[in-house]
Amino acid sequence: MSQVILRKKEALPFLGIGLLIMVIGSLYLWGPWSLKEVTICHGAEEIYLRTRGRTVADALEAADLVLDEAYDIFPSLAEPLQKQTLVEILAPSEVVVAVDGKECSGLTKGAPVRDILGSLGVELGPLDRVEPNLDVYIAEPSLLVVTRVRQEEVIEEAPIPFASREKKDPDLEKGKRKVVQQGREGIRANTVRITYEDGRLASRETVATRVVRSPQDKITAVGTKIVIRTLASPQGAIRYREAIDMEATAYYPGPESTGQWADGFTATGVPAGYGVVAVDPSVIPLGTMLYIPGYGIAEAADVGGAIKGRRIDLCFDTYREAIHFGRQRLTVYVLE
Numbered sequence: 001m002s003q004v005i006l007r008k009k010e011a012l013p014f015l016g017i018g019l020l021i022m023v024i025g026s027l028y029l030w031g032p033w034s035l036k037e038v039t040i041c042h043g044a045e046e047i048y049l050r051t052r053g054r055t056v057a058d059a060l061e062a063a064d065l066v067l068d069e070a071y072d073i074f075p076s077l078a079e080p081l082q083k084q085t086l087v088e089i090l091a092p093s094e095v096v097v098a099v100d101g102k103e104c105s106g107l108t109k110g111a112p113v114r115d116i117l118g119s120l121g122v123e124l125g126p127l128d129r130v131e132p133n134l135d136v137y138i139a140e141p142s143l144l145v146v147t148r149v150r151q152e153e154v155i156e157e158a159p160i161p162f163a164s165r166e167k168k169d170p171d172l173e174k175g176k177r178k179v180v181q182q183g184r185e186g187i188r189a190n191t192v193r194i195t196y197e198d199g200r201l202a203s204r205e206t207v208a209t210r211v212v213r214s215p216q217d218k219i220t221a222v223g224t225k226i227v228i229r230t231l232a233s234p235q236g237a238i239r240y241r242e243a244i245d246m247e248a249t250a251y252y253p254g255p256e257s258t259g260q261w262a263d264g265f266t267a268t269g270v271p272a273g274y275g276v277v278a279v280d281p282s283v284i285p286l287g288t289m290l291y292i293p294g295y296g297i298a299e300a301a302d303v304g305g306a307i308k309g310r311r312i313d314l315c316f317d318t319y320r321e322a323i324h325f326g327r328q329r330l331t332v333y334v335l336e
Helices: 002-030 056-062 113-119 255-261 319-325
Strands: 036-042 045-051 072-074 084-090 093-099 102-108 129-131 142-147 149-160 164-173 177-181 186-197 200-213 218-225 229-233 236-251 276-278 289-292 296-302 311-315 328-335
Touching: 036 056, 045 056, 056 084, 093 113, 102 113, 113 142, 149 200, 164 177, 236 289, 236 319, 296 311
Parallel strands: 036 084, 093 142, 164 218, 236 311, 276 296
Antiparallel strands: 036 045, 072 084, 093 102, 129 142, 149 186, 177 218, 186 200, 229 236, 236 328, 276 311, 289 296, 289 328
């Protein structure tokens, strides 16, 4: 029995040492020097606290912050606290998507646009347009706009105008015209690509074209055949090859009619006087002999600034005769 008692006495010093260690450990854990200083940044809010907690999770619990998994926390919840620790809480960003005439929203911690749309169940067609584009990384509140784009191709017919041309006909009397071929419009088939954006017409583009029917020219025959006819006149039978309806005026070669140009001579050098007429050479060539009812035989030997087209100016010997003639519509006969 004395041996057993001796063993208990020997254990006493070891028991005292264990108790001492427990006391020291308790003082370390719960003494003022065991407090950690923690700064929590939560959005625009900063929270300062002193805690004996061991991990970041303990610090958040001490600050009465209950966060779901949508938040990003740095350092992680299991990270041990240091004497001074900064904890950042990053809230997820709200993203609003405008699509199909309505809006839907979701939260993101940061992701490309294509992934955000996929998480919200927004399906894209092959031509749909997204702003910003699909590869842009979104990490803050944003608005995404999806434009639905649809295209269709239609065939539209359009007229092709016909041209008009003339050809000389030696079998047709000079001065006469005859339509020998009627003009006909052609038809062109255009392939038009029509683009709609969100159901509204955005653009039309012709992407292909083909001629369904070629146009047909209008062809008019212009007579060149000289036909000699006879006309009874006070001067006897007049043989002519062309009759032209014209507007006739009269002039006197003196200064009363011709002003500073009153030199008594025509443009061809022929002395001005009765039987000389002024014409437009593109209608009646100079030197052509004419018969003019009520005036007589005349030579186209002069021109005038106002004598253009189917106009003719008759020369009289006196100013009074010219004034008396005035202005008339008549037929001028081109002699053979």
